[in-house]
Amino acid sequence: MRKQAIVAVLSALLLLQGCGERTAQPVAEGGHSPPPSSSAPNAQLPKASVEAAATDLVPRLDVTVGGEVVVAQMGSYCWHDDVKGKGVCADAAMPPSFENLNAVPRSQAGDEISLAWSVEPPPDGINAHVSFPGQERPDEAVELRDGAFRAAAGAGDQLYVINAAWPQGAVPYYFGLHVEGDDEADSLRELAWEALTEGDKQSVVGDWREAEVEMFDTAHVSLLIVQEKFQDDESLNGRSLQSVTFHTQNDALLGPITAVFDRASQKLIGWLPRE
Incomplete structure (x- = not known):
């Protein structure tokens, strides 16, 4: 009889120990368990749409040459708007490849190229240069006057990089031209x-x-x-x-x-x- 009592006590203790090792799972409103945490090994984090974020947040650069307007592509940047409480970062290969440009307008050497930003005020700082893919010609600095400059001399492909800086961040923009000699x-x-x-x-x-x-x-x-x-x-x-x-x-x-x-x-x- 005494042995039976001891066995019963030990069984009760083992049951209590097993209950103590269990962890309660939080339950959402309505009695349903919440979805698994993103820290789980196989969880997939949602990918932010950089293009959508850039459209709403990061300034767009419109380039006008020969009556044609193209939207300059963006390089790598980080942008944070304290007023809107939003931020976004994007990575892009730099320097850009001429073959990966979305559009390459045709132009004449010396044609005026004008820049227009989608936001006010314009950048606090801006500098630009042009390279000449496929040519043994060094990069050249571009001098802007009132938001415009002239297509570089000489015929061939020209790749322009415009570096613009605001308090919210710095963004490199780029676009290309196929220039015909005059x-x-x-x-x-x-x-x-x-x-x-x-x-x-x-x-x-x-x-x-x-x-x-x-x-x-x-x-x-x-x-x-x-x-x-x-x-x-x-x-x-x-x-x-x-x-x-x-x-x-x-x-x-x-x-x-x-x-x-x-x-x-x-x-x-x-x-x-x-x-």
Whole structure:
């Protein structure tokens, strides 16, 4: 009898010990068990949609060239908006591959390229450079003026990288162009460059091969004529003229240097007066 009592006590103790090792599972409202924790070995974490986040949060860059608008692609970045209480990071291979660009508009060397951001204010800091895939040509810095610049000289593919920084983060953008050479414009740039004095050449900022070449109208502008046969303003009537403009370190004080050519003969006619 005594042995039976001892066995019963030991059995009860073993049962109590087994109950103590069990851990209660939390139960959600409605009496259903919650889904397994994401810390489980085979759990799959949801992947954030970087494109959707970028569209709503990170500024978009629209690039306009030759009347065509393309959206620049983004490189790796981290962006945090304290006001919205949101943040996002994205990884992308850099430098980008020209073959992986979504769209490559065609352009002429010297064409204006304008940048437009989807947010205000614009970036606090911005710098840009262009590379030339497939060419033995070093990268070149790009000089922006009022959110625009000129397509680099020379024909071929050109890959532009625009690094923009806001308080919320820094984002690299990139896009490509297929540039067709403009022999006439290149010839005028070279003629105008050779006509400059050494002092004027040293004051020019940027690449002289990217000087602005435009059609020119003398209707409301006086010229400093260098060709005697054009001293009479009427001798210019009906002529097709083109100007070549070099920006300089003294633009704010004197204005740029602008040469005017007769398009048919490519002869230098004169210069626009500076201040």
